[in-house]
Amino acid sequence: MNVAVRDFPDPQAVSPESCPALVLNADFRPLSYYPLSLWNWQDAIKAVFLDRVNIVSHYEKVIHSPSLEVKLPSVVSLKSYVKPAKYPAFTRFNVFLRDKFQCQYCGVSEDLTFDHVIPRSLGGKTLWNNVVAACSPCNLRKGGQLPKHAQMWPRQHPVQPTVYQLHANGRLFPPNYLHESWMDYLYWDSELEP
Numbered sequence: 001m002n003v004a005v006r007d008f009p010d011p012q013a014v015s016p017e018s019c020p021a022l023v024l025n026a027d028f029r030p031l032s033y034y035p036l037s038l039w040n041w042q043d044a045i046k047a048v049f050l051d052r053v054n055i056v057s058h059y060e061k062v063i064h065s066p067s068l069e070v071k072l073p074s075v076v077s078l079k080s081y082v083k084p085a086k087y088p089a090f091t092r093f094n095v096f097l098r099d100k101f102q103c104q105y106c107g108v109s110e111d112l113t114f115d116h117v118i119p120r121s122l123g124g125k126t127l128w129n130n131v132v133a134a135c136s137p138c139n140l141r142k143g144g145q146l147p148k149h150a151q152m153w154p155r156q157h158p159v160q161p162t163v164y165q166l167h168a169n170g171r172l173f174p175p176n177y178l179h180e181s182w183m184d185y186l187y188w189d190s191e192l193e194p
């Protein structure tokens with residue numbers, strides 16, 4: 001039946017391109033949360049054969065070569081610990097995450113875009129300390145004005161967040177889709193903190 005096929009797809013029918021591996025540091029925490037450290041299957045397999053990672057968990061999907069067949073890894077851990085970055089990448093997603101997906105002028109969570117607090121036309125830069133999440137209506141209302149002219153100030157003074165701060169905010173917004181084998185490694189440390 002078609003329904004059964006959709007609900008329980010044959011693992012071999014799954015494209016290897018849709019089998020990324022979650023990459024854990026040697027301490028079994030994700031190498032990076034934002035963005036989540038994922039490798040495509042080719043990079044994951046290459047790292048396995050270069051002996052740089054251990055396979056922690058795998059997909060049912062098998063790939064074949066003339067000499068061997070292997071299940072694609074779904075979780076790998078680095079054999080050598082890598083010091084995590086203290087500051088996250090300046091990305092659109094991370095700005096939204098810092099601002100908890102709320103317009104920094106009115107607080108709504110819909111129709112979000114970005115506002116330059118000091119407009120670009122007045123020399124404002126596209127940096128952590130000058131870009132905030134803003135809904136389209138507020139963005140339009142503020143236009144090319146300075147906060148004092150528009151009488152609109154961000155609720156929080158925008159600053160560069162630490163990875164730790166984004167991580168704390170990220171717990172409020174779990175990703176929509178995670179492979180089940182990843183779940184054990186994403187938030188385990190949260191239960192260890194007081």
Ligand SMILES: [Zn+2]
Pocket residue numbers: 103104105106107108134135136137138139
């Ligand atoms: Zn708004």
